[in-house]
Amino acid sequence: TTQIRVGIVGYGNLGRGVETAIGLNPDMSLVGVFTRRAPETVATVGDSTPVFAMSDLEAGRDDIDVLVLCGGSATDLPEQSPALAAKYCIVDSYDNHAKIPEHFAAVDAAARPAGTTAVISTGWDPGLFSLNRVFGEALLAQGSTYTFWGRGLSQGHSDALRRVPGVAGGVQYTLPSETAIERVRAGENPELSTRERHTRQCFVVLADGADADTVRAAIVNMPNYFEPYDTTVEFITAEELERDHQGMPHGGFVIRSGTTSEGTKQVIEYSLTLESNPEFTASVLVAYARAAARLNKAGDIGAKTVYDIAPGLLSPLSPEELRANHL
Numbered sequence: 001t002t003q004i005r006v007g008i009v010g011y012g013n014l015g016r017g018v019e020t021a022i023g024l025n026p027d028m029s030l031v032g033v034f035t036r037r038a039p040e041t042v043a044t045v046g047d048s049t050p051v052f053a054m055s056d057l058e059a060g061r062d063d064i065d066v067l068v069l070c071g072g073s074a075t076d077l078p079e080q081s082p083a084l085a086a087k088y089c090i091v092d093s094y095d096n097h098a099k100i101p102e103h104f105a106a107v108d109a110a111a112r113p114a115g116t117t118a119v120i121s122t123g124w125d126p127g128l129f130s131l132n133r134v135f136g137e138a139l140l141a142q143g144s145t146y147t148f149w150g151r152g153l154s155q156g157h158s159d160a161l162r163r164v165p166g167v168a169g170g171v172q173y174t175l176p177s178e179t180a181i182e183r184v185r186a187g188e189n190p191e192l193s194t195r196e197r198h199t200r201q202c203f204v205v206l207a208d209g210a211d212a213d214t215v216r217a218a219i220v221n222m223p224n225y226f227e228p229y230d231t232t233v234e235f236i237t238a239e240e241l242e243r244d245h246q247g248m249p250h251g252g253f254v255i256r257s258g259t260t261s262e263g264t265k266q267v268i269e270y271s272l273t274l275e276s277n278p279e280f281t282a283s284v285l286v287a288y289a290r291a292a293a294r295l296n297k298a299g300d301i302g303a304k305t306v307y308d309i310a311p312g313l314l315s316p317l318s319p320e321e322l323r324a325n326h327l
């Protein structure tokens, strides 16, 4: 078997994760990293990983089977995914749920005439959580679906926190409510308000001369971000922030709770506990890159989501091996 040759587009947290994940998958090889920055200014985790300019992709390279796109969802992927799908098979982690249909259409329109295969919006949410929501709903026609996130570092809420006057630094963790999860697991099918589902935990370094109570009030009353939740604020030192809060943990639960006949409860639960959100998301992208390469080889082109891809295509094992050893 020949290796699947991968290029990484964009080298941030996710890009570094993909580089590491490819090293753990012997059926895949890394061609290099492609960046908008000057290549010589980008230091990779692996000593021998080549770094190229984005312009090196323009002509269409025949040494690449799939590009894993690691840009941000806000502004990078809406441009990069359709542009690159016009020349390469791609995988992206576009996570702006409301705009996924629009993104799918733009990528599909680029991929079809080019004969490429483009897997969009994979990762864990969207991605594995989306799959598990659909499994639950297809299998238990009567019931409710719950998604809880955390304990996890929220980039958006941490940014909002750091913009509050008097805050010198800080991070925000989203926590699922244990009480809510227990009620759902028990098959109660509760109606849960925003406040009942998640709580928010802030660790803040105060700026010199700032008043703790004023800062705390400004945070917990911030509309949309913190006001709809029970939010706690704990003040820490800059050293503690540096020492205890550098990781990017995340995870969560998808629970489908239903009944198959009067009074017969059935509960399905899928959960993730992640010490590194980007490293895990990257691992998912790499498995879907394998699927994209295989689909393209079989002539199955155009944009795809996790719903369109058979699970066996994610595995390095062949269909024969899977039938013999894993059913």
Ligand code: NDP
Pocket (backbone or CB within 6 Å): 009, 010, 011, 012, 013, 014, 015, 034, 035, 036, 037, 070, 071, 072, 073, 074, 076, 093, 094, 095, 121, 122, 123, 124, 125, 126, 127, 277, 278, 281
């Ligand atoms: P980063 O901000 O770390 O990187 C995004 C881009 O910014 C990179 O591709 C890179 O492009 C550029 N960049 C990175 N570091 C620098 C730097 N030091 N200076 C200048 N530019 C830099 O984002 P993440 O990797 O953390 O996340 C990317 C996306 O992943 C998120 O926007 C989100 O959409 C998605 N995601 C999806 C998940 C899912 O479950 N579906 C889960 C987690 C994330 P370049 O090299 O071209 O400069």
